[in-house]
Amino acid sequence: MPDTILDVQGLETVFKTPDGTIHAVNGVSFNLKEGETLGVVGESGCGKSVTMLSVLGLIPNPPGKVIAGSAKFAGRDLLKMSNDEIRQVRGAQISMIFQDPMTSLNPVLTIGRQLEEPLMLHLGMSKKQASERAAELLSMVGIPNAKERLKDYPHQYSGGMRQRVMIAMALSCSPQILIADEPTTALDVTIQAQIMDLVKRLRQELGMAVIWITHDLGVVAGLAQRVIVMYGGFIIEEAQVHELYANPTHPYTIGLLGSLPRLDAKERTRLYSIEGLPPVLYQKPNACPFAPRCKWAMERCWKENPALEPVAPEHRVACWVDTKTGRPRS
Amino acid sequence: MNANNEVLLRVEDLKMHFPIYRGVFQRQVGAVRAVDGVTFDVYRGETLGLVGESGCGKSTTGRTILQLYKPTAGNVYFEGKNLVKLKGEEMRQMRRKMQMIFQDPYASLNPRMTVGQLVGEPLMVHNVASGAEIAERVAHLLELVNLNPAFASRYPHEFSGGQRQRIGVARALALNPSFIICDEPISALDVSIQAQVVNLLEDLQEQFNLTYLFIAHDLSMVRHISKRVAVMYLGVFVELADRDELYANPLHPYTQALLSAVPIPDPIADAKRKRTILEGDVPSPANPPSGCRFRTRCPIAQPQCAESRPEFREIQPGHFVACHLVN
Numbered sequence: 187m188p189d190t191i192l193d194v195q196g197l198e199t200v201f202k203t204p205d206g207t208i209h210a211v212n213g214v215s216f217n218l219k220e221g222e223t224l225g226v227v228g229e230s231g232c233g234k235s236v237t238m239l240s241v242l243g244l245i246p247n248p249p250g251k252v253i254a255g256s257a258k259f260a261g262r263d264l265l266k267m268s269n270d271e272i273r274q275v276r277g278a279q280i281s282m283i284f285q286d287p288m289t290s291l292n293p294v295l296t297i298g299r300q301l302e303e304p305l306m307l308h309l310g311m312s313k314k315q316a317s318e319r320a321a322e323l324l325s326m327v328g329i330p331n332a333k334e335r336l337k338d339y340p341h342q343y344s345g346g347m348r349q350r351v352m353i354a355m356a357l358s359c360s361p362q363i364l365i366a367d368e369p370t371t372a373l374d375v376t377i378q379a380q381i382m383d384l385v386k387r388l389r390q391e392l393g394m395a396v397i398w399i400t401h402d403l404g405v406v407a408g409l410a411q412r413v414i415v416m417y418g419g420f421i422i423e424e425a426q427v428h429e430l431y432a433n434p435t436h437p438y439t440i441g442l443l444g445s446l447p448r449l450d451a452k453e454r455t456r457l458y459s460i461e462g463l464p465p466v467l468y469q470k471p472n473a474c475p476f477a478p479r480c481k482w483a484m485e486r487c488w489k490e491n492p493a494l495e496p497v498a499p500e501h502r503v504a505c506w507v508d509t510k511t512g513r514p515r516s
Numbered sequence: 517m518n519a520n521n522e523v524l525l526r527v528e529d530l531k532m533h534f535p536i537y538r539g540v541f542q543r544q545v546g547a548v549r550a551v552d553g554v555t556f557d558v559y560r561g562e563t564l565g566l567v568g569e570s571g572c573g574k575s576t577t578g579r580t581i582l583q584l585y586k587p588t589a590g591n592v593y594f595e596g597k598n599l600v601k602l603k604g605e606e607m608r609q610m611r612r613k614m615q616m617i618f619q620d621p622y623a624s625l626n627p628r629m630t631v632g633q634l635v636g637e638p639l640m641v642h643n644v645a646s647g648a649e650i651a652e653r654v655a656h657l658l659e660l661v662n663l664n665p666a667f668a669s670r671y672p673h674e675f676s677g678g679q680r681q682r683i684g685v686a687r688a689l690a691l692n693p694s695f696i697i698c699d700e701p702i703s704a705l706d707v708s709i710q711a712q713v714v715n716l717l718e719d720l721q722e723q724f725n726l727t728y729l730f731i732a733h734d735l736s737m738v739r740h741i742s743k744r745v746a747v748m749y750l751g752v753f754v755e756l757a758d759r760d761e762l763y764a765n766p767l768h769p770y771t772q773a774l775l776s777a778v779p780i781p782d783p784i785a786d787a788k789r790k791r792t793i794l795e796g797d798v799p800s801p802a803n804p805p806s807g808c809r810f811r812t813r814c815p816i817a818q819p820q821c822a823e824s825r826p827e828f829r830e831i832q833p834g835h836f837v838a839c840h841l842v843n
């Protein structure tokens with residue numbers, strides 16, 4: 187089995203707001219193996235972005251604070267590093283593609299300048315070397331006339347092209363881990379297919395591990411080897427991708443898969459709908475966060491929050507009930 | 517195929533060009549050909565899905581049908597009357613029968629009006645009810661969309677996205693319309709909430725024999741909700757067919773690529789599929805390619821495709837395609 191390169195344990199992050207404390211991430215543990223692609227899914231506000239931003243020391247403080255946990259990378263705890271140290275890691279070994287490409291590209295600098303800077307800073311390249319490498323990176327992500335287009339500004343690129351620039355930037359220093367936060371959500375399906383294809387190819391060529399955050403269970407099915415499902419700041423299910431889609435076990439995962447119409451559906455059936463709304467996170471839950479929406483809920487669910495426990499090899503679920511039988515897990 | 521069905525809406529060679537002005541004298545230097553000649557029918561009681569990539573003209577098609585924009589050319593017949601030619605009171609009467617539900621449940625409701633005022637406003641504007649009658653009708657409408665009538669005195673910001681979308685649906689239903697254009701009504705909602713709204717739209721359709729034009733870019737959802745589906749590219753329709761026919765037997769190269777790009781939430785089924793990855797981006801509608809608009813990205817384009825625009829023809833009964841190479 188490949189080595190673990192990132193090991194996150196007991197991560198907790200809160201935000202202090204005028205209305206109260208938001209418990210965004212409530213004790214999240216997961217790991218990432220070398221060369222693996224890990225999908226992270228869950229609906230808006232469940233803590234996907236905050237989890238990854240916490241690991242990389244990018245939570246704005248105030249209002250945010252990582253209050254517990256560790257994140258071991260290459261034998262060191264990222265959460266204990268100084269600002270300078272973590273910045274080094276972020277620039278070179280772990281890179282992140284952010285949710286909105288327009289906010290993470292500087293509108294007044296040329297694409298070339300933005301690609302060249304980290305190369306000079308982190309890899310000590312000369313201006314000329316960096317410029318050549320930047321053109322290589324652009325053509326690697328499928329932008330024609332790369333040399334010419336380095337002179338363009340972000341607004342001269344389409345949404346799909348900007349997203350490819352973000353990928354080029356994230357890959358420029360050959361990172362060991364790429365964290366992509368909904369990199370295709372704002373894009374059309376044909377462009378999304380281009381980007382997914384690109385990432386699959388680069389992952390093979392460069393042998394890097396990838397964490398891919400999305401709310402689209404279809405995208406994850408095509409890309410990830412292992413999947414984490416989040417709800418209300420917790421991981422509620424974790425499994426290999428085939429196992430998860432064949433045997434979704436947590437009531438929320440079952441509902442989520444059932445509420446999606448499928449392009450390959452044989453006949454048309456009414457969509458399964460999860461009633462109710464996602465939780466508000468002003469209190470750290472002392473019950474199962476899904477209980478108000480769960481049709482399996484029983485008394486215990488309202489009193490104790492279940493921990494993530496194995497139900498099959500490499501398949502963990504946080505639920506008091508065995509959804510196959512409808513009976514409590516012993 | 518729909519021979520027994522009544523045509524509710526007939527759109528004929530509809531065009532909507534937005535002028536582009538430049539310079540100190542604001543001279544018109546060109547036009548965005550957002551919709552550039554589309555022709556189709558919508559049958560009473562059906563859902564026609566409209567799909568295509570961002571900027572291809574879906575919303576503009578919907579808004580131009582409702583005469584929210586004055587069309588550059590073409591005709592729109594609703595229950596046999598040409599909306600393009602209607603004026604004043606006649607148009608006002610027609611408007612009651614056609615409503616729109618918008619993509620963004622946050623931006624489309626006036627934040628200073630209560631839910632009761634929002635849902636009741638169309639009733640007042642069209643003088644179809646007054647006083648206590650309005651309150652009664654509003655309560656009934658809220659119940660229809662599964663909202664508690666007691667919510668009538670609250671403001672939109674007190675509701676979640678899915679609830680706000682239902683307020684939008686209640687408002688659209690106020691005047692008993694027969695036709696509703698749903699412009700991406702679920703795109704801004706969470707996955708677990710999307711199914712709630714889609715199920716509601718389906719229930720209401722059955723109850724009131726509503727006709728929908730359902731605009732979306734989620735091809736799986738469109739397949740789920742539609743009876744027939746039309747595919748748009750750069751201001752024109754490239755294909756239209758019965759839902760099952762279109763998804764099982766797409767004939768236009770663009771439809772084929774679009775369908776192959778949709779991820780399937782099942783790793784085994786997904787791995788078995790063949791993907792056509794299109795190169796490049798959608799060209800600008802201000803300066804579309806000559807001939808076939810898809811030719812700059814089409815994997816099988818021929819020299820003739822640059823010369824003449826392929827006609828949108830009925831290849832098999834009920835199956836329309838615009839491509840020179842499809843026979």
Ligand SMILES: Nc1ncnc2c1ncn2[C@@H]1O[C@H](COP(=O)(O)OP(=O)(O)OP(=O)(O)O)[C@@H](O)[C@H]1O
Pocket residue numbers: 201203208210228229230231232233234235236237246249250285401467
């Ligand atoms: N800067 C902030 N200040 C206050 N609360 C925040 C801040 N950033 C995030 N949160 C809260 O933390 C919770 C988790 O947010 P997060 O961005 O991780 O969600 P997400 O799963 O990435 O959702 P999405 O799919 O919408 O991106 C949310 O309730 C959010 O409101």
Ligand SMILES: Nc1ncnc2c1ncn2[C@@H]1O[C@H](COP(=O)(O)OP(=O)(O)OP(=O)(O)O)[C@@H](O)[C@H]1O
Pocket residue numbers: 534548549550568569570571572573574575576577733801
């Ligand atoms: N009022 C307007 N003035 C000028 N151009 C417009 C106007 N409305 C739309 N356009 C342009 O017309 C084209 C079609 O836009 P439209 O909004 O109809 O696309 P769409 O298919 O609905 O896209 P999306 O999926 O992003 O909603 C685009 O190029 C758009 O920029």
Ligand code: SF4
Pocket residue numbers: 436437438474475476477478480481482483484487492504505506507
């Ligand atoms: S623990 Fe109880 S409430 Fe929570 S998901 Fe399981 S059955 Fe439902």
Ligand code: SF4
Pocket residue numbers: 768769770808809810811812814815816817818821826838839840841842
């Ligand atoms: S007409 Fe030509 S370019 Fe257009 S879709 Fe058909 S083959 Fe492709």
Ligand SMILES: [Mg+2]
Pocket residue numbers: 234235236285367
């Ligand atoms: Mg996020």
Ligand SMILES: [Mg+2]
Pocket residue numbers: 574575576699
């Ligand atoms: Mg639109």
